[in-house]
Amino acid sequence: MKYSQLFGKTSKTVSKDATVASHRLLLQAGFIRQLAAGRYTLLPLGLKVCKKIENIIREEVEKTGAQELIVPTLHPIELWQQANRDKKFGAAMMMVNDRNQAQFTLGATAEVIMLDLVKQFAPSYKDLPINIYQFSQKFRDEARPSGGLLRTREFVMKDGYSFHTNEADLKETYQKYWDAYLNIAQKLDLKIIVVESDNGAIGGAVSHEFMVESEVGEDTIATCTCGYAANLEKASFVKNSINLDEAEKELSEVEAVRGTTMEDGVKLHNLPLNLQIKDVVYVDEKGRFILAIIRGDFMVNETKLKNLVLSNELRHATEEEIINILHSVPGFISPVGIRQNIDPKSEFIIVADDSLRTVKNCYGGSNKKNIDLLNVNIDRDYKADLEGDIAAACEGDICPQCKSQKLHLIKAVEFGNIFNIGYAYSDPMNGNYTDKDGSLKKLYMGSYGIGIGRAMAIDVEVHHDDTGIVWPKSLAPYQVHLIGLDGMGEDFYQELLLKNIDVLFDDRDSVSAGAKFADADLIGIPIRLVISKRSQEKGGIEYKLRSQKESEIIDKKNLISKITNYFN
RNA sequence: CGGGGAUUAGCGCAACUGGUAGCGCGCACGGUUCGGGAUCGUGAGGCUGCAGGUUCAAAUCCUGUAUCCCCGACCA
16 A cells, blocks of 8 residues: 555644544554544554454454354344343443334344344254354444443444353353463453443443553453452452451440531540441432441442442432431441331332441430440441442452452453353243254353454554554554655565565655654554665665664565464 | 533644734655654645624634534433
């Protein structure tokens, strides 16, 4: 390709809105262009890179036995409703009507479509596992797209789906995908941290995310040197016992003229924070009031809480709701006796973190202003409707796996994920197969995703310097960036083409050498060749790797083999 | 959805207390240059996001609205 013919140009300036490096560089180097919030055009250079990523993914994913197909983008809303996923995805779904007012959604993911497809072939155990995948445009009406291609409303995803007789069978495919993802990441020159994760809107039980450490990442992951790694949404930690050897003392009310913060309580009673009970009131999408209680030194993890109470959405209760509906007082909420006060028409759930089993004789509010309770004990003084882990892990907490070392929190971007979905879709949609004995059994499902545009952005995030992108050779839009100076280069360009070398030839004659070098740095093609009077006087063509500072003059005859060797 | 900022030429930005729009880059043409974003000259390019209002006069003030960005909420 001649640069003068290439559609899409580099630019000297780029909007100050592009604060993330990959966003700025991809814009500036002419790989992408924005159409609307979270919607980007892939220009020829950008598309070339994405196609290379797709091919790498295709090659590795097919090793799992997956077969490529493609399903429509518009999904009849009824299918989503069958699986109850329309509510899970909620506002993120793009809705469309046809001329008959039939409702469709623009595919955000394709579990329901793929399951429906599989059902149409009435599979028997002999057909299983079924392992299918596609590359297709996904639509998610994200509340706030950000970071260029890192979070968009419209993107190409490789989404794979597998169908099994049981979980053990899924695990085999799951492991194959795991390995495939690591191979893909290696080819993309990305260092992956695999973490346990929450299944979120996809549903199911266990899943893993393939993360790349990055300051611009929207996720936080907890890691330990022992190998433990989990998304913060899922990460657990050791909750040490505080004073379990104490005898339970008598519950008592005391006057407590104080502010409404945890620290105010600590100061007033001169008792440790970890003996205080923290009370947080939430309201979910069904209008249920949820009182989450937890040891004072811990924080509530809303994702864990949502999973425990089976809610899709939580918000904090307002002060008015606490006063008028719970008949309590902000800052003085307590699980003790709160239930009696509440209007029985309002559904009310008390959820206790298991950390409340690590303490005795706790203190906190009384649901009355300026009165606190001392020596509060679970079971004796209050009971929870649900108990479990709803605590957020923090930097320095003790690792749940080795139980000795401290967790370290790092920011990361999600490169891909694999979901063990189980029966989350087969149940509501009657996704069955016929077993050996002729009986119908539920299909056990898995799903597997990688966003292509995001993968490209992560790669730029990881591989760039002050002057531009530094593509790994597997992804570079071209292998060689040939710069012709002094009107030279055409003959050698033709020669490279004949040798099947993928070359971008900067043939512009109205542009200075400096501008060409700057553009080459920006675009980031691995090998830069310069052919000029000067290089010829020195006996050949200048050869320089984008990733290195030094260049060398190489004789034309040896150059082709040097290039092909570099790429093998 | 809450808070903040923005919208003027293809891109990046100016235009004070209202007087009818300019700079840089890029683009076109012509010269001189030619190994790290050269330079000189000439030129093209704008219903100032949109809709109302105030005024003799609006890019500028007011109201509404749309879009974009950032922080948060949400989402993976």
